[in-house]
Amino acid sequence: MKIMKVLFAGYESAPYYKRGGLGDVMESLPKALQGIGVDARVTIPYYREIKKQYHIKKEGEFYVDFNGKKEHIGIYSEKYSNVPFYFLENIRYLSLSRAKDKTKRMGQFAFFDLAIVEFIRWLGEHHKWRVDIVHPNDWHTALIPLILKKRKLEIPTLLTIHNLLYQGVGSLKVLDMLDIQDEEAKTLKRGVPANEMNILGEGIVHATRVSTVSPTYAKEIAKAEHDHNPISPFLIKRRDEGLGKDDPLRHEARKIIGILNGIDYDVWNPTKDEIIFHKFDIDNWEIGKKDNKDDLLRSLGLEDRPTFCFVGRMAVQKGLDILIKAVEKAAPLDINLIILGSGDTRIQASILKMAEKFPWIRAELLYSEDLAHKIYAGSDFIVIPSRYEPCGLIQMIAMRYGTIPIASDTGGLHDSISNGKNGFLFKKGKSARLKRVIKHALNIYKDSIRYKKMVQQAMKKDFSWDKSAKLYKKLYEEMIAVHS
Ligand code: ADP
Numbered sequence: 001m002k003i004m005k006v007l008f009a010g011y012e013s014a015p016y017y018k019r020g021g022l023g024d025v026m027e028s029l030p031k032a033l034q035g036i037g038v039d040a041r042v043t044i045p046y047y048r049e050i051k052k053q054y055h056i057k058k059e060g061e062f063y064v065d066f067n068g069k070k071e072h073i074g075i076y077s078e079k080y081s082n083v084p085f086y087f088l089e090n091i092r093y094l095s096l097s098r099a100k101d102k103t104k105r106m107g108q109f110a111f112f113d114l115a116i117v118e119f120i121r122w123l124g125e126h127h128k129w130r131v132d133i134v135h136p137n138d139w140h141t142a143l144i145p146l147i148l149k150k151r152k153l154e155i156p157t158l159l160t161i162h163n164l165l166y167q168g169v170g171s172l173k174v175l176d177m178l179d180i181q182d183e184e185a186k187t188l189k190r191g192v193p194a195n196e197m198n199i200l201g202e203g204i205v206h207a208t209r210v211s212t213v214s215p216t217y218a219k220e221i222a223k224a225e226h227d228h229n230p231i232s233p234f235l236i237k238r239r240d241e242g243l244g245k246d247d248p249l250r251h252e253a254r255k256i257i258g259i260l261n262g263i264d265y266d267v268w269n270p271t272k273d274e275i276i277f278h279k280f281d282i283d284n285w286e287i288g289k290k291d292n293k294d295d296l297l298r299s300l301g302l303e304d305r306p307t308f309c310f311v312g313r314m315a316v317q318k319g320l321d322i323l324i325k326a327v328e329k330a331a332p333l334d335i336n337l338i339i340l341g342s343g344d345t346r347i348q349a350s351i352l353k354m355a356e357k358f359p360w361i362r363a364e365l366l367y368s369e370d371l372a373h374k375i376y377a378g379s380d381f382i383v384i385p386s387r388y389e390p391c392g393l394i395q396m397i398a399m400r401y402g403t404i405p406i407a408s409d410t411g412g413l414h415d416s417i418s419n420g421k422n423g424f425l426f427k428k429g430k431s432a433r434l435k436r437v438i439k440h441a442l443n444i445y446k447d448s449i450r451y452k453k454m455v456q457q458a459m460k461k462d463f464s465w466d467k468s469a470k471l472y473k474k475l476y477e478e479m480i481a482v483h484s
Pocket of ligand 1: 021340
């Protein structure tokens with residue numbers, strides 16, 4: 001059978017550049033797909049930060065017309081974990097990973113999407129590698145389906161939404177830059193007269209299929225009234241998929257499918273993690289975790305107490321205000337709380353304020369891969385008070401390292417944690433409930449038989465990509481069959 005060729009495109013990919021879960025998925029899903037016979041490759045911009053740290057070989061170049069100018073694109077490539085990575089270079093548009101200005105960011109990624117479409121042609125010509133599926137991720141690459149259509153390139157596209165909050169809403173000028181007429185992207189124009197567009201929305205309308213990163217989040221966002229989100233209604237029905245008038249599926253089917261993310265078991269593996277000092281597995285976790293915990297607490301100047309942690313972006317979504325309220329209500333507590341994260345300055349300030357008040361709290365307001373591994377390995381519980389969570393990887397990572405999650409009952413947290421068995425779930429947004437669960441968790445911790453059983457269940461839970469990579473493969477096959 002012919003090997004399927006899938007090109008991933010996105011804003012970031014570990015290990016080269018990562019700020020959140022998307023970076024993990026762009027690294028680990030293509031690798032898992034390669035493992036089951038799909039030729040998956042990855043394209044991201046060649047940011048300045050990547051260029052400084054990695055010296056990647058130049059493989060070729062081409063030009064695109066964008067915003068009335070001819071722009072040069074350099075192609076740099078190398079294989080990482082058996083997956084070919086391509087980095088597209090353009091000094092004007094693709095150097096900055098964090099352009100502050102919204103309009104600049106939209107222009108930047110419109111440019112990247114156009115470059116990818118041209119790059120697809122380049123791959124066919126120079127490598128005889130003809131793409132069967134293009135797999136864009138999030139709003140940054142959501143213009144690819146529209147640009148492909150405009151170029152009459154009939155390649156099926158699967159758009160994956162990692163977070164519906166970020167949609168790329170802004171000036172319609174982006175379309176001028178791409179030399180696309182307004183009418184071709186008319187679906188989600190805003191304002192009277194219309195002067196804004198929604199890039200993710202266009203992606204949803206024009207992609208062959210849309211997926212998101214957990215079945216529960218797929219259900220949550222495909223409700224017409226979801227958060228008054230203008231693009232939710234577009235996720236409800238499949239278009240153009242040959243569902244006849246009388247087909248019972250017609251009214252039921254969502255255009256969006258939810259497939260739970262996995263984690264890379266080579267990266268997140270306490271038996272061989274190079275970053276942690278004491279390796280451990282399910283048979284000797286008690287000693288292994290204790291040694292890691294001793295080191296972690298010593299390094300942070302904390303005493304030996306039940307240790308809770310938080311790792312993640314400081315964004316409203318992550319519910320740190322709910323954690324603060326719960327801690328204030330529950331204090332005094334005989335615990336440690338270690339918080340690792342960076343982002344919103346106001347959230348950072350309120351975390352610092354709480355840490356100043358309680359000596360048993362440590363706030364590390366930075367991005368540190370190293371410290372993250374040590375925290376996962378050395379904590380007893382991880383608190384995840386997200387307002388919503390498309391999938392969430394931190395609970396999966398923590399559980400693999402024997403750290404019990406205490407999480408909001410939403411999205412991918414609901415799909416990956418069994419309440420009372422391998423973690424705790426509480427009603428989202430409710431600090432009083434979180435307080436109660438923290439106290440309950442502490443009681444379980446004291447009852448060592450129950451606690452040990454929970455840790456074992458958490459460590460045993462399979463979060464590898466094995467199952468989900470197969471679901472993606474099946475979806476690609478379906479898309480190709482419908483398309484041909
Ligand atoms: P999201 O994609 O919303 O950021 P996820 O839970 O899906 O959340 O993924 C977060 C990923 O980013 C995990 O791999 C986590 O370890 C990592 N991460 C987040 N913040 C930090 C930080 N400050 N330092 C190190 N790693 C972090």
